[in-house]
Amino acid sequence: MSDLNAQMVEKYRNSFLKEVEANVEEGEWVKMCMQCGVCSGSCPLGPYWEHPPQEIFMMIRAGKREEVLKSESMWMCTSCYNCIVRCPRGLPITHIMHGLAHYAERLGLAPKQNPTRRFALMFWDNIAKHGRVNETVLSIKLYFMDGFSAGIKRALEMLPVGLGMLKAKRFNPWGLFFHKGCKGKRDIQKILAKAREIELAKAAKFGG
Amino acid sequence: MSEPVATNQTILVVGGGISGMTAALEAAECGKQVILVEKNPSVGGRITQLYKYFPKMCFPACGLEINLRRLKANRNIRLLTMAEVTRLEGEPGDYTATIRIRPRYVNENCTACGACAEAVEAEFDDEFHFGLKKRKGAYLPFIMAYPQRYVLDPRIIGTEDAERAKAACKYDAIDLDMQEQTVELKVGAVVWATGWKPYDAARIQPYGYDRFRNVITSVELERIMDPNGPTGGRLVRPSDGKEAKNIAFIQCAGSRDRNHLKHCSRICCMASLKQATYLREKFGDEGRATIYYIDIRAIDRIEDFYARVKADPNVSFIKSKVASITEDEKTGDVILHGVDTEGYHRYSNRHDLCVLAIGMEPSVPAGEFPIELVVDDNGFIQSDPANGAIFAAGCAEDALDVNRAVQSGTAAALKAIQVVNRVAGTEG
Ligand SMILES: Cc1cc2nc3c(=O)[nH]c(=O)nc-3n(C[C@H](O)[C@H](O)[C@H](O)COP(=O)(O)OP(=O)(O)OC[C@H]3O[C@@H](n4cnc5c(N)ncnc54)[C@H](O)[C@@H]3O)c2cc1C
Ligand code: SF4
Numbered sequence: 001m002s003d004l005n006a007q008m009v010e011k012y013r014n015s016f017l018k019e020v021e022a023n024v025e026e027g028e029w030v031k032m033c034m035q036c037g038v039c040s041g042s043c044p045l046g047p048y049w050e051h052p053p054q055e056i057f058m059m060i061r062a063g064k065r066e067e068v069l070k071s072e073s074m075w076m077c078t079s080c081y082n083c084i085v086r087c088p089r090g091l092p093i094t095h096i097m098h099g100l101a102h103y104a105e106r107l108g109l110a111p112k113q114n115p116t117r118r119f120a121l122m123f124w125d126n127i128a129k130h131g132r133v134n135e136t137v138l139s140i141k142l143y144f145m146d147g148f149s150a151g152i153k154r155a156l157e158m159l160p161v162g163l164g165m166l167k168a169k170r171f172n173p174w175g176l177f178f179h180k181g182c183k184g185k186r187d188i189q190k191i192l193a194k195a196r197e198i199e200l201a202k203a204a205k206f207g208g
Numbered sequence: 209m210s211e212p213v214a215t216n217q218t219i220l221v222v223g224g225g226i227s228g229m230t231a232a233l234e235a236a237e238c239g240k241q242v243i244l245v246e247k248n249p250s251v252g253g254r255i256t257q258l259y260k261y262f263p264k265m266c267f268p269a270c271g272l273e274i275n276l277r278r279l280k281a282n283r284n285i286r287l288l289t290m291a292e293v294t295r296l297e298g299e300p301g302d303y304t305a306t307i308r309i310r311p312r313y314v315n316e317n318c319t320a321c322g323a324c325a326e327a328v329e330a331e332f333d334d335e336f337h338f339g340l341k342k343r344k345g346a347y348l349p350f351i352m353a354y355p356q357r358y359v360l361d362p363r364i365i366g367t368e369d370a371e372r373a374k375a376a377c378k379y380d381a382i383d384l385d386m387q388e389q390t391v392e393l394k395v396g397a398v399v400w401a402t403g404w405k406p407y408d409a410a411r412i413q414p415y416g417y418d419r420f421r422n423v424i425t426s427v428e429l430e431r432i433m434d435p436n437g438p439t440g441g442r443l444v445r446p447s448d449g450k451e452a453k454n455i456a457f458i459q460c461a462g463s464r465d466r467n468h469l470k471h472c473s474r475i476c477c478m479a480s481l482k483q484a485t486y487l488r489e490k491f492g493d494e495g496r497a498t499i500y501y502i503d504i505r506a507i508d509r510i511e512d513f514y515a516r517v518k519a520d521p522n523v524s525f526i527k528s529k530v531a532s533i534t535e536d537e538k539t540g541d542v543i544l545h546g547v548d549t550e551g552y553h554r555y556s557n558r559h560d561l562c563v564l565a566i567g568m569e570p571s572v573p574a575g576e577f578p579i580e581l582v583v584d585d586n587g588f589i590q591s592d593p594a595n596g597a598i599f600a601a602g603c604a605e606d607a608l609d610v611n612r613a614v615q616s617g618t619a620a621a622l623k624a625i626q627v628v629n630r631v632a633g634t635e636g
């Protein structure tokens with residue numbers, strides 16, 4: 001168990017809902033859910049979720065902390081916003097899903113092999129380093145995420161798309177070797193470092 | 209038309225639905241002078257469009273009949289139909305109301321013989337039946353309309369149809385020169401009883417009311433059940449006239465929703481429970497009703513009614529707000545999609561017809577009253593000293609069933625009577 005996780009378990013012994021309200025982005029909305037089911041029924045990925053959003057909200061209120069935080073469910077969200085526009089109570093469901101995923105990650109409870117999680121981390125490393133995404137490097141890393149042979153296979157499958165993009169100048173193979181990044185890359189890194197510091201301080205405060 | 213006479217001791221009632229009629233009658237039966245202003249050509253309001261009343265399952269015609277008898281017998285009420293209040297100024301005990309009266313083109317001589325309607329050729333959507341049927345350009349709004357007097361649609365005025373109607377009338381009842389009139393009246397207090405209208409179902413995009421013929425509203429179903437209605441009382445669906453033996457009801461359609469009406473419309477749970485019994489009435493054991501709900505709000509004594517409907521094995525309840533509807537183009541069937549809250553099961557259920565238990569909103573939108581009034585977030589008129597001697601009754605005050613609308617009408621009448629009594633005290 002990570003330190004932060006242990007602290008949180010201690011602090012919110014009786015109420016996972018309170019923990020979510022205090023630590024998860026838009027978490028204070030969870031109690032507003034009236035369990036109507038529209039979000040779950042409207043989600044294009046609905047059939048693939050183990051626990052659709054409506055159920056996640058109920059599980060939070062029922063105190064199913066481990067089950068929620070270790071779940072793959074909120075990692076399924078593709079930010080299509082269908083749920084948000086339809087929710088009769090105006091819950092920012094998409095943001096709560098990302099907030100939960102992020103919180104689980106911070107606590108070290110997120111499922112390690114979840115592909116969305118791995119992609120998110122890769123994307124973050126990539127953009128944080130250069131201040132701008134290097135799409136070439138990112139796609140290659142993504143293809144080879146599950147090893148060399150799987151990567152070759154995936155790359156071959158995507159070849160026609162890649163060639164098309166090359167023709168349309170939407171893809172720059174030289175990016176593999178040269179990447180300009182953005183102006184003031186250093187400053188961006190400083191901003192990110194500061195943001196991280198604030199976030200950790202906040203977490204430590206709730207933990208203490 | 210003779211000018212109505214009014215003084216500071218007169219009570220003006222705006223809206224002749226069940227709550228306005230009640231307020232007018234209660235006040236008049238207490239000896240007060242009342243002017244009753246109704247926008248439509250006849251009184252009764254929305255209840256005249258219902259097939260049966262919950263919880264007793266009697267016909268609205270019966271209660272309406274009693275009220276009409278009281279109305280005809282009372283000389284203290286002056287009824288103005290096709291009339292609207294365009295301006296209202298003043299203070300308690302001293303208001304001036306400006307009333308615009310549209311021409312009916314038919315006078316008191318009318319015997320409702322119907323010869324004019326037969327002579328006229330033009331047809332229009334029948335608003336009483338929500339456009340599910342056509343009516344002639346000369347028409348009686350509905351069978352029990354009061355006054356029992358025909359109306360000429362202004363769209364036929366100046367056409368040959370108008371002349372045909374006039375020629376057909378043996379009683380000299382048609383007056384094509386009738387003009388719009390504006391009258392100014394002094395009144396002491398006002399009862400505002402303009403009622404409700406159904407929320408615009410087409411705005412609930414995922415339900416496809418504007419795209420799928422077999423998605424209808426609860427108010428339309430009441431018309432379909434009417435023996436004098438668009439289907440002659442046969443419970444059939446609009447797309448192909450097939451008997452609708454398997455009907456889905458979607459609760460809170462447009463209510464309790466930040467994208468639509470925020471309030472609970474309070475009557476629609478009961479309306480769907482009532483309509484579920486229509487299936488058994490028409491098809492016996494072959495009828496099936498499925499009610500999709502968030503929670504059933506059958507308040508206090510009508511809980512018994514809920515219990516009775518629930519005991520019927522042919523009525524099932526699915527705890528889920530339906531996410532979307534699609535149509536099977538070949539059969540016209542509707543397919544309801546969603547996830548139920550009791551177990552989080554995903555469903556796609558096929559039905560012959562889907563009825564949206566549509567929400568109620570105030571018929572006069574906030575900001576469109578002829579005088580500034582304090583309303584709540586949903587546009588219902590509040591009981592507030594700032595409203596002076598303007599008292600709301602019925603669904604102008606809140607989403608109410610008939611029983612409560614009548615109580616609210618009586619309460620408003622009492623408040624208005626107190627105001628005009630005070631005026632009488634100071635003047636007399
Ligand atoms: C599907 C459905 C089924 C229902 N079934 C039942 C049931 O079974 N039992 C039950 O108890 N209740 C039922 N209700 C509720 C019932 O319809 C209302 O309680 C009732 O109509 C309220 O009467 P009202 O007089 O307040 O309003 P209304 O009936 O709306 O009357 C208002 C009147 O004011 C007039 N008006 C509007 N604007 C103006 C204006 N500007 N100037 C002058 N006049 C104006 C209108 O023309 C109308 O005549 C049902 C409702 C729905 C939606
Ligand atoms: S749509 Fe909104 S209110 Fe309904 S279950 Fe989802 S989050 Fe809760």
Ligand code: SF4
Pocket residue numbers: 039042043044045046053076077078079080081082083084093094097
């Ligand atoms: S935003 Fe996420 S949770 Fe919401 S409907 Fe889209 S994929 Fe589903």
Ligand code: SF4
Pocket residue numbers: 314317318319320321322323324325357358376377378379380381382
């Ligand atoms: S207007 Fe004349 S023709 Fe028409 S119903 Fe009345 S009496 Fe009959």
Ligand code: SF4
Pocket residue numbers: 459460461463464471472473474475476477478503504505565567
């Ligand atoms: S009465 Fe029932 S259907 Fe109508 S808004 Fe309230 S809960 Fe929904």
